Amino acid sequence: MDFISKNFVYRTLPFDKLVQRAAEEKHKEFFISESFLQATCKNISSYGHQRALVERDEKYYLRSLGEDPRKDIADIRKQFPLLEGDIKFPDFFKEQQFFSSVFRISSPGLQLWTHYDVMDNFLIQVTGKKRVVLFSPRDAQYLYLSGTKSAVLNIDNPDLAKYPLFSNARRYECSLEAGDVLFIPALWFHNVISEEFGVGVNVFWKHLPSECYDKTDTYGNKDPTAASRAAQILDRALKTLAELPEEYRDFYARRMVLHIQDKAYSKNFE
Numbered sequence: 001m002d003f004i005s006k007n008f009v010y011r012t013l014p015f016d017k018l019v020q021r022a023a024e025e026k027h028k029e030f031f032i033s034e035s036f037l038q039a040t041c042k043n044i045s046s047y048g049h050q051r052a053l054v055e056r057d058e059k060y061y062l063r064s065l066g067e068d069p070r071k072d073i074a075d076i077r078k079q080f081p082l083l084e085g086d087i088k089f090p091d092f093f094k095e096q097q098f099f100s101s102v103f104r105i106s107s108p109g110l111q112l113w114t115h116y117d118v119m120d121n122f123l124i125q126v127t128g129k130k131r132v133v134l135f136s137p138r139d140a141q142y143l144y145l146s147g148t149k150s151a152v153l154n155i156d157n158p159d160l161a162k163y164p165l166f167s168n169a170r171r172y173e174c175s176l177e178a179g180d181v182l183f184i185p186a187l188w189f190h191n192v193i194s195e196e197f198g199v200g201v202n203v204f205w206k207h208l209p210s211e212c213y214d215k216t217d218t219y220g221n222k223d224p225t226a227a228s229r230a231a232q233i234l235d236r237a238l239k240t241l242a243e244l245p246e247e248y249r250d251f252y253a254r255r256m257v258l259h260i261q262d263k264a265y266s267k268n269f270e
Contacts (some may be wrong), residue, residue, distance in 0.1 A: 011144070018062060019105060021058070021060055021061040021107075022059075022061075022062070022105055022106065022107045022197055024167070032124045045132075050077055057109035059110040060106070061104070061112075062104060062111050063102060064076065064079050064080070064102055064103040064104070066218060067079070069218060069253075071152060071218065072103065072218060073099060073218050073220075074102045074103070076101040076103045077101065080103055084101075087201055089122075089203050090181060092122070092205075093120075093205040097205040098205050099119055099204040099206050100204045100218075100220055101201055101202065101204075102201065102202055102203075103199075104199070104200045104201065105199055106194040106197070106198050106200075106201065108128075108196050108197050109193075109194065109195075110179050110193070110253040111191070111192070111193045112188050112191065112192045112193075113150065113153065113191065114155060114190065114191040115148050115149045115150070115187075115189065115190070116137070116148055116188060116189045117186060117220055118186055118213070118220065118221060119206060119213075119220050119254075120183070120204070120207050121183075121186075121202050121203060121204040122182065122183055122184070122203045123179060123184060123201075123202055124201045124202070125176040125178055125198065126178060126198075126199040126200055126201065127197040127198060128177075128178065128198025128200075129175060129177050129194075129195065129198065130176040130192055130195060130198055130200070131174075131175055131192070131193045132174050132176060132182060132184075132190055132193075133147055133155060133172070133190065133191045133193075134171070134172040134173075134175045134188050135169050135171060135175075135188070135190075136170065136172075137187040137188060139168070139170060140189075141165070142165040142166055142167075142168045143166065143169055143189060144165070147223065148221055148223075151163070151185075152166050152236050156173070171181050176200075186207065194243065204220045208224065212226065214224070214228070221250075237256070241253060246257050
């Protein structure tokens with residue numbers, strides 16, 4: 001499943017039906033059996049609106065949202081109050097740093113696209129098994145990025161004719177079982193495959209000062225405001241360069257890259 005090719009659609013069904021379909025090995029009921037689908041699950045037990053996904057053979061994925069997804073962050077303690085006592089957040093950050101806690105349910109075999117988040121987070125596996133593959137931020141140049149996401153969907157058997165640099169990216173792989181907790185640092189790319197029906201919780205927190213983050217971000221995936229401003233300035237600079245003949249444009253673009261490397265690249269990770 002990925003947000004580049006949009007291989008899903010939205011659908012609605014009761015929360016208990018979502019859990020039933022996500023857990024069963026063979027479906028008795030279908031939305032559209034041969035299409036990629038995405039579902040938005042409306043919990044009939046006053047848990048609010050949640051987001052769920054359905055793939056080619058109708059794999060399901062739920063990602064909890066706030067009461068108003070445009071304004072409110074996801075917090076399992078608010079959207080699923082009956083579960084509040086069943087999970088304890090790791091004592092790893094101060095309460096004022098807390099950003100969101102996201103409740104997730106997934107079918108076996110469901111794979112989430114490779115992406116990064118701008119905040120540190122814990123992936124808490126409640127039940128089931130997941131395989132998580134991570135890539136360092138230093139390998140971003142090999143991941144063929146489109147925004148926060150990698151265009152390489154099949155990371156186990158990539159099309160190296162189309163993505164030749166991907167083989168240079170070093171992967172870190174781990175397996176999660178019930179009770180395991182994985183720390184995923186901000187900016188680290190991660191790809192998640194559910195090997196069994198699974199329930200999990202992500203806990204995100206702000207490790208930078210609050211003013212660094214986009215105040216309209218309810219998902220925790222918008223780049224810091226300074227990074228967004230810098231990207232806009234770069235876009236304007238590239239439009240200015242486009243006014244030059246190709247030979248000059250190429251030369252001054254290379255000078256700009258060298259200047260960025262000299263002034264912005266960290267020497268601490270060499």
